[in-house]
Amino acid sequence: MRRVLLGVWLVWAATFVGSAQPGFEWNLPRGFPSPRVPADNPMTSAKVDLGRHLFYDTRLSANQQQSCASCHDQTRAFTDGRERAVGSTGEVHPRNSMSLVNVAYAGALTWGNPTLRRLEDQALVPMFGDHPIELGLSRPGTQLLERLETDGRYRSMFAAAFPETPKPFSIDNVTKALASFERSIISARSPYDRYHTSRDNDAISPAARRGEVLFFSQPFSCFRCHNGFMMAGATDFDGRQATAEGGIEFHNTGLYNLPGLLSYPAPNTGIYETTKRPEDVGRFKAPTLRNIAVTGPYMHDGSIATLDGVLDHYAAGGRTIGDGPYRGVGHDNPNKSPSVRGFALTAEQRADFLAFLSSLTDNELLRDPRFSNPWIAH
C-alpha cells in the first residue's frame, strides 16, 4: 500500500514540477521591501523576459513606428527627454513621460489619475487610448495578437510565460508580461544607496551630504512630498497598499495660476480631471527623485528644463509667468500645497542640492543589460 501511495505521489509531484514556472529573484538591496505583486500575476522570469521583448517591440503600435521604449528610454531612466511625449502618429501627449524606475512600488502610477493602480491596467492606456493616440492600437487588439503569433519566438515565449493557458496569446497576457517586466526595473545602486546601505561615507561628496540635510530640513521640506526610500509620494510594497486616506497624495505646486476655476491649463488640470472637485485643480503626483538628474525636462508638462529651474520654482513658492496665455503668479494659486512656501537659497545651498540630487543617479541601471532592448545585439 505504501508503495502505491508513494508512486501516486511521485506521479503527482512530477506533473506539478513539470508545469511549475521558475520564480523570479528580486535580489533586493537592504532597505527595499518586497514589491507588492497582484495575486493574479505572480512574477516569473519567463514573464519578465516576454515583457521585455514586448516592451521594445514596435509591433505594439498600429503603424509599427513605436514601442513602449520610445517614450521610456533606459538611458534616461525610462523617460524620453522631451517636454511632452509624442505618440506613434505624431500626436503630442499632454504630459511628460514618467520614469518607470521602481514603478513596482508606486502607489499611484500616473501624474494625475488616482484610479490607475495596476500596471496591467495602465498598459491598456498607451496601447488603446485615443485621447491622445500613443501606440494607436484598436480594440479588441486582434491585429496585435495576430502579429505576435506569427513570430516563432513569441510562440515559445508566450507558452513559457503562460503554461497554464491553452491559448496564451491574449491582450490580458500581453499586459501581464509588460507589467512584470516593468516591475523588475529596480534602481538601488546609486552612490546615495551605497552611502546609506553600505555606510560608505565616500560614496557621495560632502556637498551631497549637505544637500541631504537641506532636503530634510524645515525651510525646504522637500521630504514632505518626496519621502521614503523611493523619495516619492505614495509607496506600495508587499503587505501595504497606500490609499487615498493613507499615503496617496497629489500636490498643486503653484506652477500656474490662471484666472477662473481651471487655474492650470487644460487638459492638464491634475486629478481634477478625474474627481471634478475644484480643490483638485493642479494637483499632480510627486514623482520619484531617483535618477532625477537624467529625467529632465521636469514637472508634469515638462515645462521646466533643468533642476536649477525646478529649484527656482520652489524657492519662489510657485512660478510666475509674465507673458502669454499662461500669465499668472503661481505662488498665489488658491489650491497650492501649504508645503510650497518658498525659501531663500544661497549659491552654496543650490550647489549642495544639485550634488545631492545627482547622487541619486543609478548609472548601472541605465546600462543594465537586463533592461535593455533584446531585439538588438549588444
Place this chain on the structure above:
Amino acid sequence: MTVPARCVVRQIAISVSTLILAASLHASQQAAAPAPAQDATLSVAGDVAHPLTITTADLKGMPRTTVTITDQGREVKYSGVLVGEVLARAGAALGRDLSGPAVSTYVLASAKDGYQAVFSLAELDPAFTSNEIIIADSVDGQPLFEYQGPFRLVAPHDKRGARSVRMLQRLEVVRLKK
C-alpha cells in the same frame, strides 16, 4: 555629568504599521542647517532640579534601550536611552512625585531647526507607561546620519513619526500647575 556604572540593555520588538513610518521617521520632521554636529549636546532644562547638558559620550554611558520599529516594510533598530532615565537624572518629578497637579506637566522637545513636539511627562515616565520613548544615538548599530542626529527621539508606539524629533537639541520640562 556623572554616569552610573550599571548598564542595562533592553530589547523591545514593536510592530508598528508601515503606513506610519513611511512618512514617519523622515516625513515627520524638519531638520536644519547641515552640520555633522557629532559634538553637539542635548540640554535638559525647565522645571527640573538639576538642569543638564548631555554629550554623545554621556549618553553612551547610560543604561541602554533598543527599540525595533517597522519602517516601510523593514525592521529598524534604534538604540539609545529612555527619555525618562535622562529626566530622572535632571530631577524631574517622576514616579510617586508625578501625581496630582504635576500630572499636567509636559516636555517640549526642540530640534536644531526649531521643530518642536510635545509629550506629557507621564508618557515619558517608565513608572507610568510602557511607551519606551528613547533618545536614540544609533540606528542598526551605526551612528545616526547627519540629517537625523546626533540625537533623535524615537516614539515607537506612535502611529506617525511626527514626534520622532530628529536633530534633538533640547528637552524643556514645563509644569503648568505648581
